[in-house]
Amino acid sequence: MVKSMSVMQVELGDRSYPIYVESGNLKQADLLARHIKSKQVIVVTNETIAPLYLKQVVDGLQGFCIEQLVLPDGEQYKTLELVNTIFDALLSKKFSRNATLIALGGGVIGDISGFAAACYQRGIPFIQIPTTLLAQVDSSVGGKTGVNHALGKNMIGAFYQPQSVVIDVDVLDTLDDRQLTAGIAEVIKYGLIRDLALFEWLEHNMEKLLARDKEALTYIIERSCQNKAEIVATDEKEAGIRAILNLGHTFGHAIETGMGYGVYLHGEAVAIGTCQAADLSRRLGWLSDADVKRIEAIFKRALLPILPPESLAAQQFIDLMTVDKKNVDGDIRLILLKKIGEASLPMAVERALLLETLNEYGHGK
Numbered sequence: 001m002v003k004s005m006s007v008m009q010v011e012l013g014d015r016s017y018p019i020y021v022e023s024g025n026l027k028q029a030d031l032l033a034r035h036i037k038s039k040q041v042i043v044v045t046n047e048t049i050a051p052l053y054l055k056q057v058v059d060g061l062q063g064f065c066i067e068q069l070v071l072p073d074g075e076q077y078k079t080l081e082l083v084n085t086i087f088d089a090l091l092s093k094k095f096s097r098n099a100t101l102i103a104l105g106g107g108v109i110g111d112i113s114g115f116a117a118a119c120y121q122r123g124i125p126f127i128q129i130p131t132t133l134l135a136q137v138d139s140s141v142g143g144k145t146g147v148n149h150a151l152g153k154n155m156i157g158a159f160y161q162p163q164s165v166v167i168d169v170d171v172l173d174t175l176d177d178r179q180l181t182a183g184i185a186e187v188i189k190y191g192l193i194r195d196l197a198l199f200e201w202l203e204h205n206m207e208k209l210l211a212r213d214k215e216a217l218t219y220i221i222e223r224s225c226q227n228k229a230e231i232v233a234t235d236e237k238e239a240g241i242r243a244i245l246n247l248g249h250t251f252g253h254a255i256e257t258g259m260g261y262g263v264y265l266h267g268e269a270v271a272i273g274t275c276q277a278a279d280l281s282r283r284l285g286w287l288s289d290a291d292v293k294r295i296e297a298i299f300k301r302a303l304l305p306i307l308p309p310e311s312l313a314a315q316q317f318i319d320l321m322t323v324d325k326k327n328v329d330g331d332i333r334l335i336l337l338k339k340i341g342e343a344s345l346p347m348a349v350e351r352a353l354l355l356e357t358l359n360e361y362g363h364g365k
């Protein structure tokens with residue numbers, strides 16, 4: 001049976017947009033062209049992805065006036081300085097307000113380029129072509145764009161939705177195993193926060209994913225995008241329910257910032273942070289010991305780390321967690337698990353309980 005391409009929709013009124021998912025989508029030139037309303041197009045990518053996929057994308061865009069911008073690769077480059085490099089390219093080539101920016105890359109390229117698109121002349125259209133599993137299941141959808149600050153992860157940014165998201169499952173062929181599993185962390189997240197059936201599917205099919213079975217990968221990408229599209233359509237600017245997508249992220253961002261950007265991959269830090277959040281949920285009486293073990297087991301099967309770095313002391317965690325977008329009046333607010341498949345909204349917990357998790361979780365394991 002020839003499977004037809006899957007198209008999902010992020011429903012946001014006049015800013016609604018499609019997510020196309022299929023093997024070979026990068027070869028379908030029309031998928032990009034149909035969302036470009038300008039002659040001027042800039043493709044922003046990085047030095048790792050450029051030799052792999054840039055030509056394919058540019059060759060498919062016949063008849064446009066195309067600039068290519070290749071940035072350095074790495075989370076440590078997710079900075080305002082690199083956003084400025086994009087502005088330099090746009091201004092030096094006299095790009096006008098209707099020009100289209102195409103972000104070709106993982107979450108770092110998507111976040112930086114999306115933010116540049118949001119700011120340039122107060123906003124130009126942009127298209128996401130996510131090339132990591134993490135970007136395909138999470139960061140390319142939903143319009144969160146931005147950069148890191150030395151004092152906090154993703155602290156500078158804007159909500160700015162793309163015109164479309166074009167996902168080609170085949171580009172995952174060149175992704176290394178560590179990056180693949182980092183993406184699986186965000187898929188486990190959807191299962192834990194709202195999709196028990198997906199969590200159970202992962203328990204039955206993890207080895208297929210690790211073996212890069214295309215059907216299994218396509219399934220988790222579609223299911224994740226569906227989950228994300230539903231949440232974003234309900235709460236685009238994170239006034240409420242969207243915050244559950246941050247399960248494990250407050251701990252995780254502290255690990256990323258505290259250890260130095262790029263030392264732990266985002267998905268790895270989220271895996272550890274989710275186990276810390278599960279431990280705290282157990283201390284609140286919401287999860288059982290068995291639930292926590294079940295959560296740890298799925299991350300371990302995905303070959304992800306679950307224990308926080310020993311060099312990051314509890315007080316350092318607290319200091320870093322105090323810089324988080326969910327906080328209100330300086331109070332640390334966390335997403336926790338009421339049960340597997342259901343997350344809480346952001347909530348402050350007693351500092352003593354949080355310290356118990358920070359001091360005890362992972363110690364002696």
Ligand code: NAD
Nearest residue numbers: 048073106107108109131132134135139144171174175266
């Ligand atoms: P990344 O963008 O750094 O990509 C990981 C590595 O894989 C890089 O070295 C990249 O060059 C390489 N790569 C990308 N595609 C490849 C391919 N097809 N083949 C070979 N190599 C390839 O990391 P990421 O995990 O994609 O994204 C992490 C970032 O996303 C973090 O900055 C995180 O904060 C952000 N994020 C944003 C959102 C959001 O909603 N905007 C959600 C989750 C994460």
Ligand code: GLY
Nearest residue numbers: 142144242245246
């Ligand atoms: N990755 C979290 C969000 O998009 O809200």
